[in-house]
Amino acid sequence: MSKTEAPGQRDDLGAAGEHLSTAPQEESPNLPSLGVIGWLRWFWRQLTSMRVALILLLLLSLGAIPGSLIPQSNVDELKVQDFKDRHTTLGPLYDKLQLFDVYSSVWFSAIYILLFVSLIGCIVPRTWQFVGQLRGRPPGAPKKLTRLPAYTTWRTEAEPEQVHGAALALLKQRRFRADLTADSVAAEKGYLREAGNLVFHIALIVMLIAFAAGQLLKSEGGKLVMEGDGFSNTLSQYDDFKSGSLFDTDDLAPFHFRLDDFQGTYEKSGPNRGTPRTYRANVTYSEGADGPEKKKSIEVNKPLEVDGSKVYLIGHGYAPKVTVRDPKGKVVYEAAVPLLPIDQNGTATGAIKVLDGYKNKKGDKEQLGFNAFFVPTFAGEGKGQMFSQFPAADFPVLALSAYHGSLGVDSGVPQNVYQLDTRKMKKFKDSQGELFKKRLLPGETMELPNGAGSITFEKDLKEWATFQISQEPGSVWALGGALAAIAGLAGSLFIQRRRVWVRAVRGADGVTVVEMAGLGRSESAKLPEELSDLAAHLHEKAPSAPDPHPDPDAEAASDSDPDAVPAEGAEK
Amino acid sequence: MNLAATLAAEPNEDLAHISNVLIYSAMAVYLLAFFAHMAEWLFGSRSKVARTAAALTPSKTAAAAPAVAVKAKGGTATLERPQVVTRSVTGSRDVPDGPGAAAGDEKGDLYGRIAVSLTVLAFLLEFGGVLTRALSVRRAPWGNMYEFSITFSTVAVGVYLVLMALKKNIAWLGLPLVTTILLDLGLAVTVLYTSSDQLVPALHSYWLWIHVSTAIFCGAVFYVGFVATMLYLFRDSYEAKLQSGGRPGKFATSVMERLPAAASLDKFSYRLNAAIFPLWTFTIIAGAIWAGDAWGRYWGWDPKEVWSFITWVAYACYLHARATAGWKGRKAAYLALIAFACWLFNYYGVNIFVTGKHSYAGV
Ligand code: HEM
Numbered sequence: 034m035s036k037t038e039a040p041g042q043r044d045d046l047g048a049a050g051e052h053l054s055t056a057p058q059e060e061s062p063n064l065p066s067l068g069v070i071g072w073l074r075w076f077w078r079q080l081t082s083m084r085v086a087l088i089l090l091l092l093l094s095l096g097a098i099p100g101s102l103i104p105q106s107n108v109d110e111l112k113v114q115d116f117k118d119r120h121t122t123l124g125p126l127y128d129k130l131q132l133f134d135v136y137s138s139v140w141f142s143a144i145y146i147l148l149f150v151s152l153i154g155c156i157v158p159r160t161w162q163f164v165g166q167l168r169g170r171p172p173g174a175p176k177k178l179t180r181l182p183a184y185t186t187w188r189t190e191a192e193p194e195q196v197h198g199a200a201l202a203l204l205k206q207r208r209f210r211a212d213l214t215a216d217s218v219a220a221e222k223g224y225l226r227e228a229g230n231l232v233f234h235i236a237l238i239v240m241l242i243a244f245a246a247g248q249l250l251k252s253e254g255g256k257l258v259m260e261g262d263g264f265s266n267t268l269s270q271y272d273d274f275k276s277g278s279l280f281d282t283d284d285l286a287p288f289h290f291r292l293d294d295f296q297g298t299y300e301k302s303g304p305n306r307g308t309p310r311t312y313r314a315n316v317t318y319s320e321g322a323d324g325p326e327k328k329k330s331i332e333v334n335k336p337l338e339v340d341g342s343k344v345y346l347i348g349h350g351y352a353p354k355v356t357v358r359d360p361k362g363k364v365v366y367e368a369a370v371p372l373l374p375i376d377q378n379g380t381a382t383g384a385i386k387v388l389d390g391y392k393n394k395k396g397d398k399e400q401l402g403f404n405a406f407f408v409p410t411f412a413g414e415g416k417g418q419m420f421s422q423f424p425a426a427d428f429p430v431l432a433l434s435a436y437h438g439s440l441g442v443d444s445g446v447p448q449n450v451y452q453l454d455t456r457k458m459k460k461f462k463d464s465q466g467e468l469f470k471k472r473l474l475p476g477e478t479m480e481l482p483n484g485a486g487s488i489t490f491e492k493d494l495k496e497w498a499t500f501q502i503s504q505e506p507g508s509v510w511a512l513g514g515a516l517a518a519i520a521g522l523a524g525s526l527f528i529q530r531r532r533v534w535v536r537a538v539r540g541a542d543g544v545t546v547v548e549m550a551g552l553g554r555s556e557s558a559k560l561p562e563e564l565s566d567l568a569a570h571l572h573e574k575a576p577s578a579p580d581p582h583p584d585p586d587a588e589a590a591s592d593s594d595p596d597a598v599p600a601e602g603a604e605k
Numbered sequence: 606m607n608l609a610a611t612l613a614a615e616p617n618e619d620l621a622h623i624s625n626v627l628i629y630s631a632m633a634v635y636l637l638a639f640f641a642h643m644a645e646w647l648f649g650s651r652s653k654v655a656r657t658a659a660a661l662t663p664s665k666t667a668a669a670a671p672a673v674a675v676k677a678k679g680g681t682a683t684l685e686r687p688q689v690v691t692r693s694v695t696g697s698r699d700v701p702d703g704p705g706a707a708a709g710d711e712k713g714d715l716y717g718r719i720a721v722s723l724t725v726l727a728f729l730l731e732f733g734g735v736l737t738r739a740l741s742v743r744r745a746p747w748g749n750m751y752e753f754s755i756t757f758s759t760v761a762v763g764v765y766l767v768l769m770a771l772k773k774n775i776a777w778l779g780l781p782l783v784t785t786i787l788l789d790l791g792l793a794v795t796v797l798y799t800s801s802d803q804l805v806p807a808l809h810s811y812w813l814w815i816h817v818s819t820a821i822f823c824g825a826v827f828y829v830g831f832v833a834t835m836l837y838l839f840r841d842s843y844e845a846k847l848q849s850g851g852r853p854g855k856f857a858t859s860v861m862e863r864l865p866a867a868a869s870l871d872k873f874s875y876r877l878n879a880a881i882f883p884l885w886t887f888t889i890i891a892g893a894i895w896a897g898d899a900w901g902r903y904w905g906w907d908p909k910e911v912w913s914f915i916t917w918v919a920y921a922c923y924l925h926a927r928a929t930a931g932w933k934g935r936k937a938a939y940l941a942l943i944a945f946a947c948w949l950f951n952y953y954g955v956n957i958f959v960t961g962k963h964s965y966a967g968v
Contacts, residue, residue, distance in 0.1 A: 056928055083929040087922060094918040101911040136906050185687040334899050345901045501901045508903060515890040522883040561689045568687040
């Protein structure tokens, strides 16, 4: 077995063992005595040392932990609030320590910024050093090749020059960088390891910058779109919108799409009856302000990509179309009203608000409001509660209850469109004096009491879909960085950098002694194998000379020596 | 209603039943393999092949090793191929690997081979169990923790058998591996069991195949690396004790001297961890791409994402430690243990104790 590299090894080998990597050499943290500059220098050296990089990495992983255990406000604001309500002492403390925003907190940022400063401080000199190594020559052979981790020797009748020439050719053919010096050939291979390592670390910086830029420039908004309706990507069209702090509304890509129709299919039978099988939103979209129209279907996991934005299908529901008439029979409201699903089977609730146009029998302006309860598949009259039995619209029923008065929308407070604010409204009453309500089948009409008008549940039942539209500008860079990182990492971990020396010297008896030795930086068993293979090839060109007097001592020494262990696979 | 959380397919009950039978059979055969390994170790303890102690007696190591030159074999004139010698590096012990569990004892060796054959059989049964489970649910069999666990142990044994087939010196892994596989399967069929019709969600995407399969594979390799690291720590203290002239207990000696040398174990675990690290990096990136498609953001600090990241950084720490003077050896090994603990927590802990978007544990 070849041994793990130990600290003392390089000292043994002098120049030959140097710079087999560009890893910074560790220095003991001697405190400087030289004023401010000295201190700054010392601090920089510490920061860019491997030891500090290691500690910062450890801190980074430790620092990430609380964010996974404590609710985070960028993930779930409600949970954070709930946590604060339940822990009145811990809550404020956590707040102070920014534990609800770990990943944007000062201390977490400090760790990774330090790490990345350290990384840059580490990469720059290493890159220079590496370029220097590429332009330089492989270091010459150490005096005593026997000290190297893998070693072999034999005696040959070939001339030393011949051996050197053959070695040089062989090593070059094996894509070593090889160089002939006074008495030996020096060769090195596997520079891609170092290159890969540098690429990997640089890619990390690219990823971080892309990630940070993405956070600052991103935007994300939601929009509910009815079948037949369209959406243009401008701020005013969004139902809700979030963006990074450097985002500018001009950055919104000017595309447009229309929801042609929404399709949902569901398991019809078995224990999973009602489980959705497919959701598909068929849209027509156009890129830019007035690009050509194209068709596409958006599915869960399959967003539409347009103009650098992605449109995700997030949810769906039903929108019964209703028509409201005033006492004279004039149509005052006609719309499909989106209702919010409240269970897996599509049971949905919402509100219908007639804001203007309606005049009551006396001719006074009034507003109308209806609480709506909808089931796509009704169980049937008298069969328990009015909850849907199946998510598809097989037996749709709309239940309405009616109010009149003021909807309270003028007060300036934003209103939930799915809820009726009945504080300033009066109930329509039935003959028993109860709230007036009725279940409607498609096509049916509910006449309001005392000829106050009517509301019709039209046959044309619409569906709606909600979309999330997001723009994450850095993501291409992040992906590029990530792929480069993997490639670099693979190079860094799978390629071995190693050196081989061949020395041929004429001995006192006129026979040439060939010595070959190899040194690898990394922990590989391959080096002895490779050396053995090279030696075998070279041996063909410079075969062993007959040994005049076998040396029993040397044989014995090699057998009993505890430090000389035949390499795995090298003896075959 | 969140659409992504509700898509699912209908299972096939018969296949699900066959799958369960196969998994239980595999457990029974693993149990037999476990006993066979025990017999191997027991018979092996009778053997008198013990070399470690001899190699480490202080007087010998103290002697400075002379430079070695290997000459032509037997001093004859012709040489097939020059023989390469490797030289120990200053500061590390030079100990041959132990002879293995059976330590040359014939009966022990027989039981060892029986154990491996049984493991192969159990592996095939378990593989069949995973396959029928996949067929029964008509999707990748990675929808909940029960399915992760059976796949995970199948892959871990697969890794072991492949290394075995490649003639790597890893017979020592047999007993600890089979033991933990039994534990893993025991947990899977009792605590984590999820009947196949209780389908959680729609991981409907080809990224499921890519991301989850590489995650499970990485886990299996990290696990084998972890076992090697543990054994390295034990063996290292044993060697250190011998070196300093101490006398480890009889039992410890009997077990430890049959293991590979500390340096070999250390290197083995390093190679596994290092080789799999790029794939782990890829796994996280694949997950981010998938999250980008499924949830509209590629990275959102979801607990599972956080712990994958922590695991990744912990393994990066370990690799850095190996390259940093003063951190090699035991200190680096401790980091490897911590990194694996992070992986384990990500696997069990996050699914069970923490809720997030990845909560499809099904327990
Ligand atoms: C963002 C954090 C970092 C990560 C995730 C990271 C990751 C890695 C990984 C995985 C390796 C393994 C490659 C190998 O073993 O050859 C490596 C090697 C290396 N890293 Fe980093 N690194 C980070 C920061 C740094 C910093 C700040 C420095 C400088 C002080 C640094 C210097 C090195 C060096 C010199 C090597 C090569 C060691 C060798 O030659 O074996 N790294 N890094």
